[in-house]
Amino acid sequence: MAIKRNLGIGLDVLLTANEAQPGFPPGQKILSQARLLYGQALEQDESGNTYEAYHLYRQVMDLVGSKALDSTELSRLVSRTCNNLAVLLFESGHTAEAAGYLRQAIAVYPQNRTAIENMKLIRE
Template sequence: MAVKKNLGIGLDVLLTATQGQYDTKPEESILAQAEALFGRALEEDKMGDSFEAYYLYRQVVDLLDTPESSLPELSELVSRSLNNIAVILADNSRIEGALSFLRQALEVYPQNQTAIENMKLIKN
């Protein structure tokens, strides 16, 4: 995009700032968003704010409903988020809810070994 130099520095910067911004594939954008949300959720969880972590994990799960959600990496992140939601619920004595989220985690990504182990632990 050729920018006219007589537009002024502010407008010139504004018009060139978005160049290349939309060059990424939609699924890469969704994956980057999921990774960022998951990372923030983990940090909140580590700091002991399980309610904020729960909220952020749910946002990751909601990304599975987007049309670009066919990436295996996204399925794995969603499954890990569902597992972590289950742990938060189990820690708050919501066992049935935790089991439900673990089932969902395994539906989304059956290879999630952590969810498999947590399912065994909760059932015993």
């Protein structure tokens, strides 16, 4: 029996990420697209679709890239994304990579208590 997969989720968002939208400051557009991708990733994660969730979380990170995080909301979103990536990686046995994402989550938004606690658990 074939399983239907939503492999193209978010592709349109990535392909139009650099297009100007009238009325939206560039930072606001990135935040809006990041929220959309994060929501899709979280939905896949909660449904147990680990690979699709990982892919969508990575799309959030790719969308933001090395841009300066000019808002607290975007910083929190990136930090949560890094934490969730870390959890997926840790559960797959990739502890070193998970720790790297947790360090990034804490660096981007030091108030992320979940990432701090997860970092403590990984070190044990």
